[in-house]
Amino acid sequence: MFELRLVQGSLLKKVLESIKDLVNDANFDCSATGFSLQAMDSSHVALVALLLRSEGFEHYRCDRNISMGMNLGNMAKMLKCAGNDDIVTIKADDGSDCVTFMFESPTQDKISDFEMKLMDIDSEHLGIPESEYDAIVRMPSSEFARICKDLSSIGDTVVISVTKEGVKFSTRGDIGTANIVCRQNTSVDKPEDATIIEMKEMVSLTFALRYMNSFAKATPLASQVTISLSSELPVVVEYKIAEMGYVRFYLAPKIEEEEADPYVETKSKAQGKPTAETKPKLEIKPDVEMKPEVDSNMDNEVVEIKPELESKMEPEEESKTDLDIKPKKEANGEVQVMDVE
């Protein structure tokens, strides 16, 4: 049987709020290590990786590794029924096709239990290696969220450029252009207000703001966000979860370079390369139909949506393994009981 107990139940609520719009169904992997999840977003352009280490729970018991397939929307609905300072228990009996969520109010006067059917979801366990990045930006998560929201009222994509001095977020749209520069700033009263740039190489990459805004839903989880960029790799947007783990979002960059006119640039490439050859690397299952985002704004014809299909996600051989999909079988049948009460 599997059982975890988390006094700060609001954490789970926030985690689900942050990922449920990106991923519909996913397997939660329960092992001695902890409670984790890895899943592609429904259009197979972004990837979410969640880890909640077993040590972070007040009680954690996992008799054998199990994978619980859940509809994240439904799971989020149920967790919403927990008060923000309720204690949350998640329980699944071996062989049962149900999971139970239990919420205890701090005073124990109100005790709720919710039962949800598990689903059978076939998804391989992805191995995501830690990589070296050209630049790592740490900044207040609320500031990052604000920037993504502001820019998305101007354009659809953001160019993130990192120099020694700071990080620049740029966009352009029908109504004009926008550039927001955040300078490195470590001399702040509170450490969570700091903006820190670690840079090996200058880097400038383009991403769909739609996804960035989706990632920013994790803002309540952490006061700081870490953005890791390399020209050959998907960006990683990470929110640390205090004492427990993280939520990481991976997104393949679009091909446009910062200074080039994206429309012209894209159009020529779109004509030159057939779509079939340019599927982004983040695509796992070729049999699953691709759903390119169709912008409601069709002013710029089809070139507006092509970039998503042509993401620069075909690294040369040596870095090819970076987001390779290698099913990772963890030691199964292992028994672990932890009780930190």
Add this chain to the structure above:
Amino acid sequence: MFELRLVQGSLLKKVLESIKDLVNDANFDCSATGFSLQAMDSSHVALVALLLRSEGFEHYRCDRNISMGMNLGNMAKMLKCAGNDDIVTIKADDGSDCVTFMFESPTQDKISDFEMKLMDIDSEHLGIPESEYDAIVRMPSSEFARICKDLSSIGDTVVISVTKEGVKFSTRGDIGTANIVCRQNTSVDKPEDATIIEMKEMVSLTFALRYMNSFAKATPLASQVTISLSSELPVVVEYKIAEMGYVRFYLAPKIEEEEADPYVETKSKAQGKPTAETKPKLEIKPDVEMKPEVDSNMDNEVVEIKPELESKMEPEEESKTDLDIKPKKEANGEVQVMDVE
């Protein structure tokens, strides 16, 4: 002429917000006793009873009993124009087909008056006797509202079960099941946080969450709600209005019992009884077309909506008068002037 003046005008705003979604048009009855209203909801399944006693007003004058037919949506619109700490005056001249709402800002710097046409609404005055109930639950109104809202994200109906230990709210839906238990708790810091169960008989009744959520709109009126349950009677959900009276909502239970499978249960009954024989007791006017709720969720076919029509609202002879509709003529032509300034 009729005139009332209420310093705490926000009370009236809240009252109208709480009932305007349930009842479109209704007669306000103005008498020496006070300002009151009784009306069925538009689908004739629920009933609202409002009483604001004359003693609660700063000024109350009622020369003769009158009945003012108003569209509650429009009345709510006008009251929304009052500031939350405005003093509200409602005035109607004899023989006039208009009512005037006057709002004075606390500083007297802004004085508004709104005039609204009265309507002719034919509805008998219902006599609703006080009954004995198997169980009476008092609990924080906000908690009740939260429970109804949470459960309605899972299912459409709630089973309310009362035992000596507490009250249980349960539902089930496509995505799973939910049970919320609130224990009796009288040892609280503030009396408005108490949950008190008065029980003669265990009782378990099923109601449409849609109505419960509508009733819960009255939450701002009172910190506590009283839920009175008997197996043969409509539930009463009461919000006391400080020093003045109450808003009470009556709702006929659905026929399903707690442990039975509601769908099967209902289906057999639905087949056994023709609709014409099973109109709920709360129906006043047979000539008014019944509008059963049509759930968007049609998975369970027509049985899903039948229960509302078959509500257990046919008490045996001795209790038959309980929600009987007896036109209650109060002494008319009586003159009363009260001035409590």
Add this chain to the structure above:
DNA sequence: CTCCGCGATC
């Protein structure tokens, strides 16, 4: 943290 009022959305 909860309540309240506001703006945006469907």
Add this chain to the structure above:
DNA sequence: GATCGCGGAG
């Protein structure tokens, strides 16, 4: 029009 989500205040 109703709901939800956001931001500000107690």
